Amino acid sequence: MTVAAELELKSFVLLRLGERRFAVAAEQIAELVAPSRVFRFPHRTPKIEGVILRRGRMIPVCDVAETLTGKRVTERRLYLIAVRRYDANTEWVALPVTGDCELINAELMSASASDEPHVAGWLSHAGDVIEVLNLEALTPGAEEVNRSAAPRESVEVQP
Amino acid sequence: MRLGLPAKPTPLRTEQIILFRISGQVLAISSASVQEVRSADGLAGGTTEVNVPSIRKVREAIRRGEKSLFIVSGAVHFGLTASQGALVFVLRKTRTALLIDGIEKMTTMTRLQALPLSFCHEERRWYRGLTALDQVVVPVVHPDGFLTPEEVKLLDAALPPPESLPEQISPETPLSQ
Numbered sequence: 001m002t003v004a005a006e007l008e009l010k011s012f013v014l015l016r017l018g019e020r021r022f023a024v025a026a027e028q029i030a031e032l033v034a035p036s037r038v039f040r041f042p043h044r045t046p047k048i049e050g051v052i053l054r055r056g057r058m059i060p061v062c063d064v065a066e067t068l069t070g071k072r073v074t075e076r077r078l079y080l081i082a083v084r085r086y087d088a089n090t091e092w093v094a095l096p097v098t099g100d101c102e103l104i105n106a107e108l109m110s111a112s113a114s115d116e117p118h119v120a121g122w123l124s125h126a127g128d129v130i131e132v133l134n135l136e137a138l139t140p141g142a143e144e145v146n147r148s149a150a151p152r153e154s155v156e157v158q159p
Numbered sequence: 160m161r162l163g164l165p166a167k168p169t170p171l172r173t174e175q176i177i178l179f180r181i182s183g184q185v186l187a188i189s190s191a192s193v194q195e196v197r198s199a200d201g202l203a204g205g206t207t208e209v210n211v212p213s214i215r216k217v218r219e220a221i222r223r224g225e226k227s228l229f230i231v232s233g234a235v236h237f238g239l240t241a242s243q244g245a246l247v248f249v250l251r252k253t254r255t256a257l258l259i260d261g262i263e264k265m266t267t268m269t270r271l272q273a274l275p276l277s278f279c280h281e282e283r284r285w286y287r288g289l290t291a292l293d294q295v296v297v298p299v300v301h302p303d304g305f306l307t308p309e310e311v312k313l314l315d316a317a318l319p320p321p322e323s324l325p326e327q328i329s330p331e332t333p334l335s336q
Binding site: 039041042043044045048050051053056057058059060062084086089091093139140141 | 184186237238239270272275276277278279280281282285289291294295296297298
């Protein structure tokens, strides 16, 4: 491999949902955590199950399996905590995954116009062609937040 | 030479909240937002039927002085399993009387985290944010989040003329602050 080709390689985290594998840019992954209690409360946002508590932070749990594989995942091994961008802000979102995750280096192939919005690109690994996920398109938020009537109250009662 | 006084530890800012239950779901509200707590039975006879098909969560109103308060079913509002509702919170500076199942306890929160941006629908109006109490996450409701100004207009328009409304009795259980 030439130096030029090596420079094209990027780091990705491979995640498993049922029988399929997907990839997320490693720079968008904060950590991988064991399953913990999901706190559920009334809301109207599809895909969001509730929140988990992680080191004092409440992190929304977003089940993307149905969108990506067509069926919900019942078996759950880990939560992949990803960094989701909302315009100028970023927030953590927990993605339930069904298998171990793997860090790899691969070359990103750009998505084409015919790809789904949640496809950021493609990579080739161990004989498979794997979708690289665009979390901003896959998880709820952004444009819907802008339409929301309520201002965002960010009260930290604690100093 | 005078030595500076040792820095005083910053007192922890806290907020008193009431944990309450609707159809098994525990929610919290700032106690400062609750003007009165009344028994739902105690309201019987003093209510007026209100029927706005697009606002199913409101079936009744009570008259309080010059204005009417709309009794909002918490269960319908949050899309929970229907419940009878045993208590009513009269919410300060709103036109809402919230029907709930019961009070769990009063406690203090020291931190309120904004609702994560992934929650991007009506719940952004419903909640001020989330708090964690003994490692349990509880949503903190927004007292203004039960009725929009448009809903209040529609409900006002559906009310019978004021002179035909029964006069509501004086507050039953003012909440101590």
